[in-house]
Amino acid sequence: MTDGTLYLGTKRYSSWSLRGWLPVRLAGLNVAEVVIPLAGGSTPGVKAVSPGGTVPYLEHQGAAIWESLAIAEYCAEIAPSLWPADRVARAHARAIAGEMHAGYRELRMAMPMALFRPGAAGTCATDGALADIARIDALWQDTRARFGAGGPYLFGPAFGNADAMFAPVVARFLTYAPALSPVAQAYCTAVRAHPLVAAWYDAAAAEPADWFLEKYETAPAPPASA
Ligand SMILES: N[C@@H](CCC(=O)N[C@@H](CS)C(=O)NCC(=O)O)C(=O)O
Structure with a gap:
């Protein structure tokens, strides 16, 4: 039995998710993790769960927090050394x-x-x-x-x-x-x-290849002068 759920986006790409995940893990919150494959723009699965329409989104013992910095502050209430x-x-x-x-x-x-x-x-x-x-x-x-x-x-x-x-x-x-x-x-x-x-x-x-977004998995254009 967990105390809540942390919703994240594809770990290869979701920078904000990493910002929320680290404080949650550092504070030792006992939450289930749900990773939603990002669509590369607006992701229906994210909109369906998160009040702010974005990930990370943390539900923990009655608290609902959908901004990474607010998640960090919440975790620091539990683990002040953050x-x-x-x-x-x-x-x-x-x-x-x-x-x-x-x-x-x-x-x-x-x-x-x-x-x-x-x-x-x-x-x-x-x-x-x-x-x-x-x-x-x-x-x-x-x-x-x-x-x-x-x-x-x-x-x-x-x-x-x-x-x-x-x-x-x-x-x-x-x-x-x-x-x-x-x-x-x-x-x-x-x-x-x-x-x-x-x-x-x-x-x-370890994420499945069908979560990959081509625009982030192909080499970017080289600098114009190259
Ligand atoms: N200000 C928000 C930004 C969160 C954000 O933009 N997350 C992206 C994923 S990295 C997102 O959920 N995008 C919406 C989508 O893919 O539907 C925070 O600090 O948590």
Whole structure:
């Protein structure tokens, strides 16, 4: 018997689902997982279950939560260590998580999360995406320098809500391989090696081929100058 259900989209592609799944698993919520194959736009199966019409969607002990950042906050009520204990660090973590949730549209549009997309390295680097990447790289460097002592994650040894919000960005960087600072590169390596992120990749790799969306499984066009 579980305490609820976490609805997700195809793990190969659903960046927002990963942002919701990580806090739920980090907090140890006992929920069943339902993965709905995404249609690549509007997915009837998602609209049928989620009040917000999107995944992730969490039902847990009477609570219904359909925004990834709200899921992260809910999980932190159960497991407060998902945010840093220090007030200033916690404020910074919430600010960067909020910036991620609200922003980086150019990056998200140009470089959709597609965990195993072939031939993607070095492609899709629009000017807008590169501007977002520069901002994220600077943010990670600053956060690691100020709050990251003692461990490989944004706030040190514990992988928390801020890392969860950025995990799909890491996934994009691993697929599209834009130029990054050594600090950002090391952070990507650490996030990819986290057992929960590794488990997500493994589950994604096991998804059936009839869930694949061709636009995310074919090599993107090479840069115009190539
Ligand atoms: N702001 C939402 C965004 C969620 C979102 O856009 N999810 C996508 C999947 S990655 C979705 O459900 N799209 C609707 C669909 O495929 O029908 C959140 O933070 O949870």
